[in-house]
Amino acid sequence: MELLAFDPSFFVDELTAGLTLGAVYALIALGYTMIYGILKLLNFAHGDVYMIGAYIGYFVLTGLGGPLAPRVPLVPLILLMFLVAMVGCGLLGVVIERFAYRPLRNAPRIAPLITALGISFFLESSAQLLFGAQIRSYDTFDLHNSVLFVKGIHTTVHGVRIDLSLVRIIVILSAVVLMLALTVLVRKTALGKAMRATSYDREAAAMMGIDVDRVIVATFFIASALAGAAGVMVGLVFQQVSNFMGFQAGLKAFTAAVVGGIGNVPGAMLGGFAVGLAESFAEGYWSSTFKDAIVFGLLIAFMLLRPTGLLGTPAIQKV
Amino acid sequence: MSGVDPNLPSPPDSRDRPRVGVDDWVASAEERLDRRRGVAGAVERTWKGLPVALRFIVLTGPIALLPLLTSNLYVIRVGTNTLIYMLLALGLNIAVGFAGLLDLGYVAFFGFGAYVYAILSSGHFNWHLATWKSIPIVVALSALLGLLLGLPSRRLFGDYLAIVTLFFLQIFDVVANRGSELSFLGFGGKHDLTGGPNGIANIDSFRVFGHRLDPLAVTPYFYASLITFIVVAIALYLLSESRIGRAWRALREDPLAAELLGTPVNRLKLLAFSLGAAIAGLTGTLFAGLNTAVFSTSFDITLLIMIYAMVILGGAGSLAGVAIGAVVVNVSLEVLRTPDHARWIFYLAILVGLGFVLRPWWKVAAVLGSTAVFGLVVRAIAVHLWSKQTHGQLQSAGNLGGVLRHWVVLPTNPDRIGNYAFVLLIAAVIVLTTLKGIWRLALLVPTLYLTAFVWENRLVVEPSVTRLLLIGAILIVLMNARPQGLFGTSRVEIV
Numbered sequence: 159m160e161l162l163a164f165d166p167s168f169f170v171d172e173l174t175a176g177l178t179l180g181a182v183y184a185l186i187a188l189g190y191t192m193i194y195g196i197l198k199l200l201n202f203a204h205g206d207v208y209m210i211g212a213y214i215g216y217f218v219l220t221g222l223g224g225p226l227a228p229r230v231p232l233v234p235l236i237l238l239m240f241l242v243a244m245v246g247c248g249l250l251g252v253v254i255e256r257f258a259y260r261p262l263r264n265a266p267r268i269a270p271l272i273t274a275l276g277i278s279f280f281l282e283s284s285a286q287l288l289f290g291a292q293i294r295s296y297d298t299f300d301l302h303n304s305v306l307f308v309k310g311i312h313t314t315v316h317g318v319r320i321d322l323s324l325v326r327i328i329v330i331l332s333a334v335v336l337m338l339a340l341t342v343l344v345r346k347t348a349l350g351k352a353m354r355a356t357s358y359d360r361e362a363a364a365m366m367g368i369d370v371d372r373v374i375v376a377t378f379f380i381a382s383a384l385a386g387a388a389g390v391m392v393g394l395v396f397q398q399v400s401n402f403m404g405f406q407a408g409l410k411a412f413t414a415a416v417v418g419g420i421g422n423v424p425g426a427m428l429g430g431f432a433v434g435l436a437e438s439f440a441e442g443y444w445s446s447t448f449k450d451a452i453v454f455g456l457l458i459a460f461m462l463l464r465p466t467g468l469l470g471t472p473a474i475q476k477v
Numbered sequence: 478m479s480g481v482d483p484n485l486p487s488p489p490d491s492r493d494r495p496r497v498g499v500d501d502w503v504a505s506a507e508e509r510l511d512r513r514r515g516v517a518g519a520v521e522r523t524w525k526g527l528p529v530a531l532r533f534i535v536l537t538g539p540i541a542l543l544p545l546l547t548s549n550l551y552v553i554r555v556g557t558n559t560l561i562y563m564l565l566a567l568g569l570n571i572a573v574g575f576a577g578l579l580d581l582g583y584v585a586f587f588g589f590g591a592y593v594y595a596i597l598s599s600g601h602f603n604w605h606l607a608t609w610k611s612i613p614i615v616v617a618l619s620a621l622l623g624l625l626l627g628l629p630s631r632r633l634f635g636d637y638l639a640i641v642t643l644f645f646l647q648i649f650d651v652v653a654n655r656g657s658e659l660s661f662l663g664f665g666g667k668h669d670l671t672g673g674p675n676g677i678a679n680i681d682s683f684r685v686f687g688h689r690l691d692p693l694a695v696t697p698y699f700y701a702s703l704i705t706f707i708v709v710a711i712a713l714y715l716l717s718e719s720r721i722g723r724a725w726r727a728l729r730e731d732p733l734a735a736e737l738l739g740t741p742v743n744r745l746k747l748l749a750f751s752l753g754a755a756i757a758g759l760t761g762t763l764f765a766g767l768n769t770a771v772f773s774t775s776f777d778i779t780l781l782i783m784i785y786a787m788v789i790l791g792g793a794g795s796l797a798g799v800a801i802g803a804v805v806v807n808v809s810l811e812v813l814r815t816p817d818h819a820r821w822i823f824y825l826a827i828l829v830g831l832g833f834v835l836r837p838w839w840k841v842a843a844v845l846g847s848t849a850v851f852g853l854v855v856r857a858i859a860v861h862l863w864s865k866q867t868h869g870q871l872q873s874a875g876n877l878g879g880v881l882r883h884w885v886v887l888p889t890n891p892d893r894i895g896n897y898a899f900v901l902l903i904a905a906v907i908v909l910t911t912l913k914g915i916w917r918l919a920l921l922v923p924t925l926y927l928t929a930f931v932w933e934n935r936l937v938v939e940p941s942v943t944r945l946l947l948i949g950a951i952l953i954v955l956m957n958a959r960p961q962g963l964f965g966t967s968r969v970e971i972v
């Protein structure tokens with residue numbers, strides 16, 4: 159059987175694919191986990207913010223001449239795509255928080271959850287109305303004679319073929335850079351301190367003079383900007399953008415956040431890569447038709463064995 | 478209750494202050510209800526005074542008359558679908574409304590019931606089981622599956638439970654959609670269990686006491702659904718008034734306190750899951766029998782959100798509420814399919830909405846009058862300035878459309894400008910929520926006109942997108958305006 163023959167090159171292929179996917183999931187998962195940490199809200203609309211980010215990247219690319227004849231050099235073009243998508247999604251996140259979630263701060267838990275589902279529906283069908291139901295393609299392969307896919311690391315080490323195209327390097331590196339920046343922000347800055355305090359105990363933080371509303375707005379901005387970056391990354395690597403891409407990716411990323419321990423920032427990064435690798439290996443070695451069922455089945459088992467996730471600490475219930 | 482001391486501060490009724498911890502407000506709750514005057518108050522008191530059985534007959538009786546009033550099969554089919562949705566809403570209400578457990582995998586049980594019935598009673602494996610055998614099997618298997626999915630609820634709380642159940646729905650989706658090549662870990666070849674994307678067709682119709690219920694006639698299934706609904710609703714009413722129902726409510730309000738008082742919390746959770754699943758499975762058989770075919774695409778997340786919308790709209794926990802919610806959601810979505818009917822519903826909904834938001838009545842009249850004039854002026858200007866660009870056609874003009882044609886600007890190429898208008902409309906609505914007083918009224922006029930413009934030029938053309946768009950918008954607005962649902966009573970928390 160082909161299962162028994164171990165092919166190291168194939169393994170490396172799956173590994174790089176898993177890392178790329180994991181980087182994207184991790185970025186979305188960070189947003190989920192930050193918002194959950196601070197509001198205890200499952201923001202189901204987060205996946206659709208990511209979808210909007212992918213569309214913004216697409217329109218920046220086509221607005222600047224399209225992949226065949228871009229009016230700007232490669233590096234500023236990609237930077238611009240990231241920047242516009244991040245700022246756009248950040249603002250979208252702030253608007254969503256301000257007008258849909260803020261009035262429900264003290265409502266029963268189910269109300270904001272249903273609102274989040276409503277926003278998800280609204281964004282998805284708005285995108286279909288505005289951009290059409292057809293799949294759009296970034297066509298990054300055409301960019302500068304497909305430099306993004308031809309260049310990169312293509313070597314053979316001890317008979318193991320390693321292919322890591324430039325676009326994958328860009329995606330993984332920029333994800334790591336964003337994660338490092340976020341870690342520094344959360345650990346070292348005053349805003350990060352305020353965020354941690356608010357997520358620990360919102361009322362106490364307010365009493366200590368922290369402007370909780372501003373912290374929440376900042377959290378939504380950062381979380382949604384990360385989702386926007388993830389959207390552009392997916393557009394660059396997998397090229398295809400559609401208005402339905404948000405929910406599935408959001409679900410997987412949410413899973414990643416849960417695996418890492420929801421509310422835990424390093425956990426979301428770890429969980430993102432774990433889910434990305436699990437999906438990639440399940441597809442490569444097991445069954446591509448049932449990869450989603452396998453991933454979700456493993457997750458249910460994981461949730462039952464360790465409900466707090468990899469890095470989460472068990473919550474102590476206060477009465 | 479005695480009267481309230483007039484020296485006490487007035488109860489906080491404004492929305493921005495939570496109704497928490499104000500004892501005198503709590504104490505006078507019933508009194509304030511009684512104080513409702515006028516026709517509405519009298520109707521409400523009479524209604525509350527009727528015996529429950531009579532109220533039930535008044536609500537369900539008119540439904541039974543539907544096939545007598547019309548012979549239009551389409552209408553009866555919509556009625557049957559509505560009954561199926563009502564049953565689904567009742568089932569979901571057990572876990573969500575009674576026991577307060579967030580079950581996001583509910584649709585999977587509906588699909589499971591439909592698929593199992595399809596497998597047992599069709600030519601798929603050539604089993605052709607009789608209806609009186611297959612329905613109990615389906616219900617028992619669904620209940621068992623619900624029990625299995627309920628098991629995690631012993632350990633997981635709130636959001637975590639929601640996630641696990643959502644994963645379960647995803648797995649069901651994959652298995653149903655790819656079940657045509659099912660194999661056990663790559664061994665033993667491929668088996669076709671669910672027919673994959675092609676689904677299972679030619680399902681046997683129901684046989685009751687030797688009579689075959691003809692799915693093409695629809696009416697037999699209408700009555701089958703109605704009888705099922707009546708039985709389920711009465712059973713659930715009795716259950717909700719029983720010891721178990723009270724225990725569920727205790728569990729919903731405070732799981733920890735309920736457990737400390739000796740309520741068998743775990744058993745109650747499992748019962749809620751399992752009973753809801755059984756009802757969903759039973760409804761699935763009706764669905765499969767009526768449609769004579771099942772496809773995996775019928776049981777997706779969209780359906781889940783729709784059922785949640787029904788339960789939430791009516792007010793989770795109230796039986797009559799969720800049933801009415803199901804009727805409202807399903808009928809209005811059905812009406813949206815034909816542009817001319819959709820137009821009536823849409824503008825009526827806006828009128829009713831204005832009536833609720835704006836008091837007193839002359840403000841409504843002023844806003845409507847100004848909007849009418851505003852529209853005429855804008856149209857005159859637009860036709861004058863871009864005389865070549867404003868020759869669009871109104872989608873399927875009926876009586877109302879004949880009037881609107883002279884009021885709404887209709888661009889020749891509505892797509893692009895309609896999209897800009899749509900984005901502008903969202904922005905306008907958002908700004909509207911931040912304004913107060915006269916500014917709000919002033920902005921309301923162009924916003925209303927913009928709404929009509931977007932509706933006529935963009936939304937009416939694509940009903941399938943519009944349906945989802947409106948569900949989303951309604952959920953957002955409703956949750957912000959009335960988190961307890963239309964017919965639910967707001968919970969008073971005493972801290």
